[in-house]
Amino acid sequence: MSLYSEIGGEGAVNAAVDIFYRKVLKDDRIKRFFEGVDMNKQAAKQKAFLTMAFGGPHNYSGADMRKGHAHLVARGLNDTHFDAVMEHLGATLTELKVPGNLIAQAAAIAESTRKDVLGK
Amino acid sequence: MSKVIYGGQSYECGESSILDCLTAQGVPVPSSCRSGVCQTCMMRVVEGEVPEKAKAGLKPTLAAQNYFLACSCYPENDVEVVLPEAGLGKLEARVTSVEYLNGDILGIRLKPSRLFEYKAGQFINLFKDEITARCYSLASVPALDEELFLNVRKVPSGLVSGWVFSSLKVGDAITISEASGDCFYVPGNSEQDILLIATGSGLAPLYGIIRDALLSGHQGKLSLYHGSYNTDGFYLVEELRRLAQTHPNFNYVPCISEGEAKAGYAPGMVLDIALADNPDLSGWRVFLCGNPNMVNTAKQQTFFAGASMRDIFADPF
Numbered sequence: 021m022s023l024y025s026e027i028g029g030e031g032a033v034n035a036a037v038d039i040f041y042r043k044v045l046k047d048d049r050i051k052r053f054f055e056g057v058d059m060n061k062q063a064a065k066q067k068a069f070l071t072m073a074f075g076g077p078h079n080y081s082g083a084d085m086r087k088g089h090a091h092l093v094a095r096g097l098n099d100t101h102f103d104a105v106m107e108h109l110g111a112t113l114t115e116l117k118v119p120g121n122l123i124a125q126a127a128a129i130a131e132s133t134r135k136d137v138l139g140k
Numbered sequence: 141m142s143k144v145i146y147g148g149q150s151y152e153c154g155e156s157s158i159l160d161c162l163t164a165q166g167v168p169v170p171s172s173c174r175s176g177v178c179q180t181c182m183m184r185v186v187e188g189e190v191p192e193k194a195k196a197g198l199k200p201t202l203a204a205q206n207y208f209l210a211c212s213c214y215p216e217n218d219v220e221v222v223l224p225e226a227g228l229g230k231l232e233a234r235v236t237s238v239e240y241l242n243g244d245i246l247g248i249r250l251k252p253s254r255l256f257e258y259k260a261g262q263f264i265n266l267f268k269d270e271i272t273a274r275c276y277s278l279a280s281v282p283a284l285d286e287e288l289f290l291n292v293r294k295v296p297s298g299l300v301s302g303w304v305f306s307s308l309k310v311g312d313a314i315t316i317s318e319a320s321g322d323c324f325y326v327p328g329n330s331e332q333d334i335l336l337i338a339t340g341s342g343l344a345p346l347y348g349i350i351r352d353a354l355l356s357g358h359q360g361k362l363s364l365y366h367g368s369y370n371t372d373g374f375y376l377v378e379e380l381r382r383l384a385q386t387h388p389n390f391n392y393v394p395c396i397s398e399g400e401a402k403a404g405y406a407p408g409m410v411l412d413i414a415l416a417d418n419p420d421l422s423g424w425r426v427f428l429c430g431n432p433n434m435v436n437t438a439k440q441q442t443f444f445a446g447a448s449m450r451d452i453f454a455d456p457f
Contacts, residue, residue, distance in 0.1 A: 030197075033177075038448050045440065059439050060199075061179070063449040067197070068178040079174040088172075 023075030023125050027118060033070045036112050041066045043108040050104045053092050073109060073130040085136035093139040102134055145187070145220040158183070158190075158221060159210035169210055169223065176212035183210045187220035199450055201322035204259075228265070228317040231256070235312045236287055241375035244294050245341050246304060249280075249287040250316065258282060258319030260348025261427070263455065265317035266290070266300060274300040277345035277429065277455060278319060281352045288316075291344035291375070323427060323453045325352045333361040334425045335447075337414050337438055340373065342430025345455055347376055349427055354387055362390045363418065367410025367434070369398045393417070411438050415445060422446035428454040 028035075041063055045051055054062060072078040089097060109130055113123045134140075144151045144158055146167060153161040159181050162169050172180040176196060185206045194213035195203040207224065233250040241247045258264075260281040265273040280289035295301045308314070323345055334353065336346045343366050350362055368374055371394075380392040393413065394405050401407035411434060418424070426442045428435045435454050442452060 038443075041449065042444060046444065059443070059449060059452075064177065064179040065172075068173040068175070071173075071175065071177050077175040078177070080172075084172070 023122065023129075024071075024077075027074045027113075027122055027126065029074075029076065030071075032074060032116070032118075033067055033076070035116055036070050037063060037067045039115055040070060040108055040112040043111060044105065047104055047108065050101050053095065053097065053101070069130075070109075072133075073126045075125070075129060082133075082136040085133050086139055089137045090139060097138060099134075099138065102138060106130060142215045143218045144215060145218070146222070153215060155214075157211050158213040158215060158219075162210070171211060174211045176209050179209060181210040182207050182224055183213075183221045184208070184224055185219050185221050188215075188218050190215060190219055199322060199453075200326040200328075201324055201453065204326055205322065228320055230267070230315055230317050232313050233288065233316045235308060235310055235314065238308055238310060241291060243372055245375055246292045246294075246308075247375075248290045248292055248304065248308065250290070250314070251287050252316070256288070256319070258288075259324035260352040261324035261345035261455075262319040262321040263345070264288070264290075264319050266292075266304070267315040267317075268300045268303045272299050273317070274298075277321075277323075277342075277348070279344040279347045281348055281355060283355060284351060289344075289348075291341045291347075293341040321455060323349075323429065323455045325349045325356065325358075327356045329425075330357060330359045332423065332425050332451075334358070334363070334427070335414060335418055335421060335442065336362065336364045336427045337367070337410055337430075337434075338365070338428075339367040339410060339430030339434050342428075342435075342455070343376065345429050346427055347380075350383070350390065354383070354390065359389065362387075363393070363414070364391065365393045365395055365406075365410050365414040365417075367395045367397060367430070370396055371402060371405065410434070411441060415441060418445075420446055423448075425451045426453065428452070 045054055072080060110123055110127060113126060142153055144153050144161055146162060151161055151165055159169055159171055170180050172178045185208060190208045190213050194208040198207055232253040236251050237249040239247050258278055260278060263275045263277045266276050267273045276290040276292060278288055279291055292301055292304045294305050338346050346364060350364060353362055374394050384390050384392045395410040395413045396405045396407055397409050406413050421442055424447050426447045428438045439452055439454055443449060
């Protein structure tokens, strides 16, 4: 069974997106990166991110990740901000009572994008 | 084999998605995740039907307007599609009434020259001339009102509102666009509570949405908060108070942000009052219209108060 179906597939993504996005927007460390962004479009992107982290279907390449975050790197996006997002991912899944071993797998997938997201 | 028509050209899709089919032939359709999630490749079908699967994850108001995701769309029959920003059709309408709703807002009623499909709360463009147009929300409800009903606020040195206030009169023929926008009531989930917040003429779409919801037999709460500096800014007050008397689930709270409190009006900022009365919005549907600052703040605040992003609908004008 794949990680995506073990976590609960699209239903899990839908349950997670509001919780995760609320945490991100309330976090003083990172909320400035989301100011002035259309919240509906952003929520759709958060869903895409969670789908990927949950091992679901996606076609993002490392190059896409670089391109998509370059404007944020230019505004100072760094490891501490990435860490904050990782924290919220873990906390969201814990809140949804996802078993620890699955959270670890999702975190590992998200972690694997760090270099590309931060343009390193 | 099904064909896809875009921009007057016909394309053979074969086994591929509409996104792959069009981009392979040089049509610039924006895309990102290509997995039916990020919604970057959203298009609209104007002729024929796309499979339901291509609408998965879209807000119900978008699905109701025939939007779909090109990356997850494998058409089963011929379809004609457009990008979301494709221009709306224009038509002529006749002005049938012009009346002051308050000192700053005119109520305009229009009779379209041809069949006009819309949902209460969507907006149309009103053209002053070939190139000068502004958006106005529809306060009318197709099943209740024979004519289109707009609320036009006088904007200082506004090109279109200035023209409406100084010269528009009954009998004039003017140009409008077809209706657009995703701020409207979708039937279903009739037990869901609904919060509606407006400032100024942002009341227009909400007046339409409320009457549309009540007509559909909505059972959940409908709580409307209308904000203004003082009592002069309100309008449709009697109509709304009457609706509240006849529909126990509808609640109308006019809010005054400046000056002294008066009986029948809540003192304070409209958003603060709405959130104080309804601190937990988990499971609610939310409609926000009016001043862009209020709308943007309210989007975030109602989301923080528990409303799902999927259930928040807003028009910042």
